[in-house]
Amino acid sequence: MSNDEYAKFIGVNIGENVFIDTRQWGTEPYLITIGNNCQVTHNVSFWTHGGGHILRSIESDFDSFGKIIIENGVYIGAYSQIMAGVTIGEGALIAAGSVVTKSVPARVVVGGNPARYICSIDQYVKRNIAFNMHTYGLRDKEKREFLLSLNDESRFVKK
Numbered sequence: 482m483s484n485d486e487y488a489k490f491i492g493v494n495i496g497e498n499v500f501i502d503t504r505q506w507g508t509e510p511y512l513i514t515i516g517n518n519c520q521v522t523h524n525v526s527f528w529t530h531g532g533g534h535i536l537r538s539i540e541s542d543f544d545s546f547g548k549i550i551i552e553n554g555v556y557i558g559a560y561s562q563i564m565a566g567v568t569i570g571e572g573a574l575i576a577a578g579s580v581v582t583k584s585v586p587a588r589v590v591v592g593g594n595p596a597r598y599i600c601s602i603d604q605y606v607k608r609n610i611a612f613n614m615h616t617y618g619l620r621d622k623e624k625r626e627f628l629l630s631l632n633d634e635s636r637f638v639k640k
Contacts, residue, residue, distance in 0.1 A: 484501040484502055484503060484504060485499060485500075485501040487504055488501055488504075488506060488510065491506060491510045491511075492510045492511035493506055493510045493511070493513045493514075493515065494511075494513065494514040494515065495515045496515060496516045496517035496518070496519070496553065497517045497518075498517055498518045499515055499516075499517065499518070499519045499520075499521070500519070500520045500521070500522075501515075501521045502521065502522050502523045502524075502525075503521055503522070503523065503524055503525045503526070505524060505525060505526035505527060506527050507526070507527050507528050507529050507530070508529070508530065509529040509530060509546060510527070510529075512529040512546060512547070512548045512549065513527050513529065513548070513549045513551075514548070514549070514550050514551065515551040515555075516551055516552045516553035516554070516555065516571070517553045517554070518553055518554045519551055519553070519554065519555045519556070519557075520555075520556045520557065521551075521557050522556075522557060522558055522559045522577075523559040523560070524559055524560050525557050525558075525559065525560070525561045525562075525563065526561075526562050526563070527549055527563045528562065528563065528564050528565055529546050529547060529548070529549060529565050530544065530545060530546045530547070530565055531564070531565055532545075533545065545565075546565060547564075547565030547566025547567070548565075548566065549563055549564075549565065549566070549567055549568075550567075550568040550569070551563075551568075551569045552568070552569060552570050552571040552572075552573075552587070553571050553572070554571055554572040555569050555570075555571070555572065555573050555574075555575070556573075556574045556575065557569070557575040558574075558575055558576050558577030558578065558579065558592075559577045559578070560577060560578045561575050561576075561577065561578060561579045561580070561581065561596075562579070562580045562581065563575075563581045564580070564581060564582050566584075567581050567582070567583065567584050567585070568584040568585070569581065569584070569585045570584070570585055570586045570587030570588070570589070571587040571588065572587055572588040572602055573585045573586070573587060573588065573589055573590070573591070573602075574589075574590045574591075574602065574605065575591055575592070575596065576590065576591065576592025576593070576596075576599065577592075578592075578594070579591060579592045579593060579594065579596040580593075580594040580595050580596060581595075581596045582595045582596065583595070583596075588601060588602040588603070589601055589602065590602065590604075590605050609638075612636065612637070612638050614627070614628070614636065616628070
């Protein structure tokens with residue numbers, strides 16, 4: 482069973498044209514909605530509850546939950562954590578390894594722990610468009626040959 486089939490099977494509400502590379506849906510996957518044209522990359526985790534153990538010493542039956550809503554066109558980088566009650570706005574980009582503890586507006590880039598605003602999507606495009614190698618869709622062998630043949634280091638992203 483593929484990752485997206487598994488997610489649907491356990492109750493995650495998934496739109497169309499969605500790429501999923503995780504199986505980390507927590508214990509209430511039916512509280513998670515993912516819109517159309519989204520990417521949920523490697524080992525992203527979703528948490529629809531939390532902290533109950535501490536409060537059960539005060540109220541023995543304590544449980545609280547928050548729905549997670551991922552709007553259309555969202556990209557979530559590898560190993561990110563999406564916490565209960567979070568909505569990620571349309572076209573947002575979540576950087577790899579982020580811990581998203583608050584809702585994210587549409588068309589922004591956030592990252593870190595806790596995730597914070599980095600830039601708008603328009604600024605992200607402007608910063609990165611010059612590094613486009615036009616290799617999307619190439620087979621692995623073709624891409625490898627192309628990338629290893631480049632002598633101009635300025636074409637690669639540097640941090």
